[in-house]
Amino acid sequence: GNSVTQMEGPVTLSEEAFLTINCTYTATGYPSLFWYVQYPGEGLQLLLKATKADDKGSNKGFEATYRKETTSFHLEKGSVQVSDSAVYFCALSTLANQAGTALIFGKGTTLSVSS
Amino acid sequence: NAGVTQTPKFQVLKTGQSMTLQCAQDMNHNSMYWYRQDPGMGLRLIYYSASEGTTDKGEVPNGYNVSRLNKREFSLRLESAAPSQTSVYFCASGPLQETQYFGPGTRLLVL
Numbered sequence: 001g002n003s004v005t006q007m008e009g010p011v012t013l014s015e016e017a018f019l020t021i022n023c024t025y026t027a028t029g030y031p032s033l034f035w036y037v038q039y040p041g042e043g044l045q046l047l048l049k050a051t052k053a054d055d056k057g058s059n060k061g062f063e064a065t066y067r068k069e070t071t072s073f074h075l076e077k078g079s080v081q082v083s084d085s086a087v088y089f090c091a092l093s094t095l096a097n098q099a100g101t102a103l104i105f106g107k108g109t110t111l112s113v114s115s
Numbered sequence: 116n117a118g119v120t121q122t123p124k125f126q127v128l129k130t131g132q133s134m135t136l137q138c139a140q141d142m143n144h145n146s147m148y149w150y151r152q153d154p155g156m157g158l159r160l161i162y163y164s165a166s167e168g169t170t171d172k173g174e175v176p177n178g179y180n181v182s183r184l185n186k187r188e189f190s191l192r193l194e195s196a197a198p199s200q201t202s203v204y205f206c207a208s209g210p211l212q213e214t215q216y217f218g219p220g221t222r223l224l225v226l
């Protein structure tokens with residue numbers, strides 16, 4: 001079946017460090033891929049997405065490239081800030097019953113950035 | 116626009132009690148979803164509604180029922196709460212086959 005695997009956390013970094021959070025997926029067909037972020041006490045917010053192979057999603061300095069050959073969608077940021085501390089979820093979409101899009105989530109990776 | 120709103124924000128129930136979680140969206144989206152979030156499990160789909168008048172089961176539907184009251188509202192009902200239903204519940208909405216937008220969540224504790 002369809003699934004998402006992302007690296008275990010927590011990830012602890014100093015401000016201005018480089019961030020990589022690994023995400024790989026298993027899916028039939030050609031899913032869309034997403035990164036969502038959850039700040040403490042809040043709901044999930046879309047961070048970026050990519051809908052086809054080799055697409056690069058980017059937002060707020062974060063980037064991820066849809067790699068079909070390695071079934072990966074790793075999240076990167078060149079210089080993290082304390083305000084980036086949050087839980088990051090990788091997700092993919094499938095067609096549910098030929099209508100609507102159900103999201104399948106990874107378990108989440110907690111990022112903690114210290115100054 | 117308020118986006119996706121959920122009520123209540125927090126609820127404590129005793130085993131066997133019932134309750135309904137409310138969700139509304141003002142973005143004119145066709146599809147709405149209910150997820151639960153448990154530590155170390157990510158989010159899991161409980162039920163979804165691809166359009167007004169339709170509902171379908173997700174990954175973990177047992178113990179829940181849903182109603183798509185109209186295009187804006189999608190409620191989740193626990194008929195007889197169990198401790199295993201202690202969780203954070205998120206409602207989401209989205210245009211067909213596109214990005215989903217999440218509400219702030221309802222924290223439920225079942226004693």
